[in-house]
Each structure stands twice: as structure tokens, then as C-alpha cells.
Amino acid sequence: MAVLLIADHDNKSLNDTTLKVLTAALAISADVDVLVMGDGAQAVADAAAKATGVRKVLLAQSPTLAKMLAEPAADLVVPLMQGYDAVVAPATTAGKDISPRIAAKLDASQITDVVQVDGPKTFVRPIYAGNALETITTNEPKLVITVRPTAFKAAAAEGGSAPVETVQAPAASPKAHFVSEAVTASDRPELGAAKIVVSGGRALGSAEEFKAVLEPLADKLGAAIGASRAAVDAGYAPNDYQVGQTGKVVAPALYIAIGISGAIQHLAGMKDSKVIVAINKDPDAPIFQIADYGLVADYKTAVPALMQALG
Amino acid sequence: MKILVPVKRVIDYNVKARVKADQTGVDLANVKMSMNPFDEIAVEEAVRLHEKGIATEVVAVSIGVAQAQDQIRTALAMGADRGLLIQTDQDLEPLAVAKLLKAVVEAEGPALVLMGKQAIDGDNNAVGQMLAALLDWPQATFASKVEISGEHAVVTREVDGGLQTIEVSLPAVVTVDLRLNEPRYASLPNIMKAKKKPIEIKPAADYGLDLAPRLTVVKVVEPPKRGGGIKVETAADLVTKLKTEAGVL
């Protein structure tokens, strides 16, 4: 069985999520090739070639592929699938955009958000906002899978020396093109990969307050910043901060929820964190039911006290 | 321009799903069911485009049990013009749903399919992309802004790094994210009016498509429960516990 893994990257460096998904791919089969599609992404391919367990790297480059839009991505991957039994992508927004398009073109099912590989054709995935875990198996000739990176340990970034092969990029799709992007600038660790995450909710009340309370704490802890949907909807935080069922899934060593009630949809994105801390002034807030350490307090006094105790 | 909006009947987002004791699935008996929240956002967007004069007709389609007419009625009360129920008692996988929707698109000829990015029951996030693939249409997923200009849609997408804007030619499939709009509540007069709007009902089998499941559910279990936590009195206590007991600082 041969697996094609779609690499996650920014055309400059290989994202750590790729190494986590590689672990899942290697649990399906020992024959894993990594596809790097992008533009000016040679360094990404070279990095992928060094990861332990990679058999071969395929590099497809063209301006059309630079933003990994679904149409050219599917045009590239679908013909390559003649040589593979499975295609695996990280459950990032790009992966979730591309993967079902590939699946339908192959007349195959889409298996979303795999958190456990129980065999080459048996997978576990969360459903109903993570309130249930479903084990599924299939006899489909082609498997099309997205993997939740937080559920797997990263494969070793070094140790391999796979060959890099160039593959032909597809023609530009006349039907879709990139216009612009507004990337949230931050020097903090990436939300999905951070060891510590501090998240703020509706209680913060404004964008200024959200910044003023969470940024110093995050900087002191070397943490990434997250938010509840309510905080994002209200404009206190950018959309890519949203943690939850329909936002990002995180599983850091430490998750600190500040002024977040703990709705089902929020819990779905953070309940696999190792240690959960909740600061909320309502002792009955549902977040306390899953918090390892709960502090019933107004964040306005609790966060400065926390800053002080951290020294 | 006609807009097609697929709406799914799902467990209400306020209800916590419970796994059945025999591990065959989630217990939906006597559970409140609603329109998938993302689909409400899609209906709202379609109705707004209708109100702006950009869309000429909004058709809501649901695939599912007879009771899914309730969700179609909700869409009609929000302002959709007519409904279609493709009736089946089978729980269809995303590919089968996409195949049925493709048949509906071919019959109806919409220039735009506006739909949810994800149904909150299966959390698949797949049908829109699959429908676009089957039709060989472009797709714009996770939309937080949609502008129709002539033969194109300019769509701002919520992506991992922030926001991305793309342009797709019409016809296209657009899947919507949370920030696109805030769906209206249907007013009582509009709920009454919706009762008179037509809903066509067709059995799924009439489409003559292969809708058989491809995946076998081995079991459905509850996720491991987190051990109970404790309350700390002060921030200083918290830091001490995080350092010594939890070892995460």
C-alpha cells in the first residue's frame, strides 16, 4: 500500500503539522511519499526529504500552486493517485478545502479528522463536536483522509535522505484565482503547535482589553493566544484565533481559559489539552467541569495576580 | 440568478450528544433537532442576495427523513421561495449527498450553491467541496464575505493564517463560515406565509444513483472522560500547583 501525503508549508519551511501527519501516514503504510505543491518551495521539499520515514518527495511548483487553491491542487493530485492507495492531508483549512475535492474526483469517500489509525483501513474520528468517537473501516480502493495533527506525535525531522522528484504542475484553473490575503502577524508560537495557550472569551469586552490582558500573559508564558467564538464574533480577536469544533483544535500542555463559559463547541477544540486552567467569575460555569485547576475570580484581578505570581 | 441552499436536519447545537449503550451510534430519540447552524447562515446570505435583487429565486433542499420538512419550512420562513425534500431514511455519507445535490443542480440550474461548511453532527466538512468537484465548478469554502459581481463571486475565506480572498467564476459552490452574517429570526407573519410556500417531495431512490454506504461503522464510543479537577483559592496557589503538581511551568 502506498500513501501520498500532502505537505503543509508556507513555501519557505515545512510546517511541523506535516511531521505529525507523517506519523499517521506511517501507521497506514511504510511506503509514504510526500507531495510538496507550491512555488519556490525547494527548501520545503529538501526538509521533507530529511524526515524519518519518507520514501520519496514529489515537488510540483508553479505560481498556480502557490496558494494551494483546491482546483489546481485536485488537478495535480487526482492523476498522481494512479500510483497510490491513499492520500493523506493535515486537517488544516487548506487540507479540508482540497481533500474532499480529490475524494469526489476519485469517486472515493472523504474521511475527515482522523485522530487514531487502528489499521491500514480502520480509523477513529470525532463526531458531534467530539462528544462521540467513531471507529470506521472501509474497503474503498482509494482512501482519502484528513488527519488531526494534534492527535499525533511529530515524526523525526532528521534522519531520512529521500530523493526529491519533480512532477509537472497542472495548468492554471480559469475558474478560481487568488486575489489577496490578510495574514495575522504575530511573533508568538503558532496556535496549533504551542505548548501553552491562553484564550480569552466574551468577558474581555473589547479588542483593547483582550490585547491588554492576554498579550502580556502570553508573552510571559511564551504562549499562543486563542479565543472563543464569542470573542471573535465580537471583533476582540482575529478569526484564526478561534478554538473549537469549527475553529482550531489545540492540545497544548497547558490551556488557560479566561472568561470563557465552556460551551460544547469550545470544549471540542481544547479538551485534549494536558492541563486545563479556567478563570471565571461564575462558579457554575461549565468550563470548571473539565478544568484541572479552576480559579473562581474576576479576571480583572486574577490575571494581574497571576502575572505577579509568575514573577 | 437562482441560488440553491442545501439545509440539513441535525441535532440542535445546544444539545450534548449521547452515545448509545450498544455503541452503534448517537441516541437521537426525543432529541431536539434543528437546521444545521451553518446552513442558517447560508440561507440568510441567499435571502439577502434576493432582497438586494441579485438573486431571483432561492431554493432550499434537504436530504433526509420526512421531518426534514421542518427545516425546509424554517428556510422558507427566513425568505427562501420554495423547497425540495429528497426523502430517505438512510443516513447518507457526504459523497452520496453530493451526488444527489449534483442531480438537483442539473435539474434546477442555479448559478450559485450556498451551503454550510460543515454539518455539526458528522463534522465532515466535505459535501460542498465534493459537489463542486462532481460539477467541475470552482469552490470557495469557509466564506466570511461574499460579493457577486457579474459572472464572478469574490469571496473572503477564513483560513488558518487569517483571511484569504479569492475570485471564482459562476456557477460556483460557496460554503459559509460563522462570521458571514447573523441569521434572522423568522417573524410570525413570515412563518405563516411559509406554510403556503411549496415543498416538493421526491424519494431519493427516484434519482437512480448509487447511494450505498462505503464506510462501515465499527463502533461509536464516548471519548475518555477527564478526571475531576480542583478549585484553587488564589493565583499564587495556581502557579504553585502548575509548577509542582502539574509540572507544566
Ligand SMILES: Cc1cc2nc3c(=O)[nH]c(=O)nc-3n(C[C@H](O)[C@H](O)[C@H](O)COP(=O)(O)OP(=O)(O)OC[C@H]3O[C@@H](n4cnc5c(N)ncnc54)[C@H](O)[C@@H]3O)c2cc1C
Ligand atoms: C455552529 C456553531 C459553531 C460554534 N463553534 C464554536 C467554536 O469553534 N469555538 C467556540 O468557542 N465557540 C463556538 N460556538 C459558540 C459557542 O456555542 C458559545 O457561544 C461560545 O463558545 C461562547 O463564548 P464565551 O465562552 O466567550 O462566551 P460566554 O458563553 O458568554 O461566556 C463568558 C464567560 O465569561 C465569564 N465572565 C464574565 N465576566 C467575567 C469576569 N470579569 N471575570 C471572569 N469571568 C467572567 C462568565 O461567567 C461566562 O462564563 C459555536 C456555535 C455554533 C452554533
Ligand SMILES: Nc1ncnc2c1ncn2[C@@H]1O[C@H](COP(=O)(O)O)[C@@H](O)[C@H]1O
Ligand atoms: N442531508 C443533507 N441535506 C442537505 N444538505 C446537506 C446534507 N448533508 C450535508 N448537507 C450540506 O453540506 C454541508 C456540509 O456538510 P458535511 O460535509 O456533512 O459536514 C452542510 O452544511 C449542508 O449545507
